[in-house]
Amino acid sequence: MTRFNPTRPALSRERILSEALALIESDGLDAFSTRRLAQRLGCEAMSLYHHHPSKAHLLDSLVDQVLGAMPLPDPSQRPADRLRQLAATWRHMARRHPRFYLWLALHRWNSATGVRFLGAVLGCFADAGLSREQSARAFRVVGYYLLGATLDETGGYAQGPSSLNPIPLDVLQREHPLVAQAGEFFVPEQFDRTFELGFEVLLRGLGLDSGTSPD
């Protein structure tokens, strides 16, 4: 009956990917299924398999596409500034695709596009004069921080329905005043300042501060 739908644009790898990303951002990662994607595309679920061999491959392609869209910093800039820019680009990407970011951040991206980005980050440490070992460790340390920060900022994980025994606000204020009072600084408006605080501490402590040369 609907075996040919003239109003529907032809299926293609690209169209499937962009609709997939839109569906994930609108309905969430958990609700993303090949069947729902097909419905949105106006085709059968199985038609997708002609363009992507599996759901996992589809998501991997999406990772590649999103990573590939990130601009790399100008190599003529100083290493610390390049790192600041890389962090800003990364956080911007995470904020743009908050729900998909959970998948992207928690899966290995060993594609050419992913490695290109890793190389740009590692290059900053090398150019700042760190040894191979220092560079590798600093890369990891900064990566840990950036990963944790973006996961919190996108909030993908904390959105879920609050759990079985959510502590009532008045109890929280009475028994854990420190926790209650800290909440004021955990809102999105504070993300940038908090992120910068830790990021600058790390750059300085790792010998990347561009202002005062470490000796």
Place this chain on the structure above:
Amino acid sequence: MTRFNPTRPALSRERILSEALALIESDGLDAFSTRRLAQRLGCEAMSLYHHHPSKAHLLDSLVDQVLGAMPLPDPSQRPADRLRQLAATWRHMARRHPRFYLWLALHRWNSATGVRFLGAVLGCFADAGLSREQSARAFRVVGYYLLGATLDETGGYAQGPSSLNPIPLDVLQREHPLVAQAGEFFVPEQFDRTFELGFEVLLRGLGLDSGTSPD
């Protein structure tokens, strides 16, 4: 037929939780289902619902149980040492339950047990003389770092089948020598040293160093 199985221990909240954790660690989070858990317990899937109202509640109870088993540091110790101990306890817990940790780390734990732990961490900053705002931001910064580090260390996310276009090792070495060379420091044997490097940088930079008092 199997409506009564005398060899099977009685079902209970505790037994369900401990088998659930064992199943998650042996087969992974994705493979964890109420049906498979029931099979392991020797009952019907629906029997679980008499003890936990849903799969999400069951997992939340598990979070609570694991968090509750973590020892809090002696308040008489110096704040920086308490933070070191809290980080060690946290990383130990993550390593003990690497697959469940992915769920624990990425879901809100606003139960009394979770808040108790948050309070212990925040107390370190307050006791070190930081202001409310400084404490809140330092808490967030250290938490970002710890979250990113443990997610990497448990490797829960990186275990998946390598993606669609894994870059071949020889290409990696030729085109991205920095990335290839850094790999040597990304192995489990290096986790402790790398973690400490960044953690100590943060403690010092945030004014928590117990050796030299920040002024």
Place this chain on the structure above:
DNA sequence: ACCTGAACACCGTTCAAGT
């Protein structure tokens, strides 16, 4: 109170078949 079995509305994917 505790457990069961059938049923409902979903999944990802295989496979043979259509054009």
Place this chain on the structure above:
DNA sequence: ACCTGAACACCGTTCAAGT
């Protein structure tokens, strides 16, 4: 080459029924 439909082996959960 591109798409379909039925089918398979799964999900979490509801509901009425058993003891």
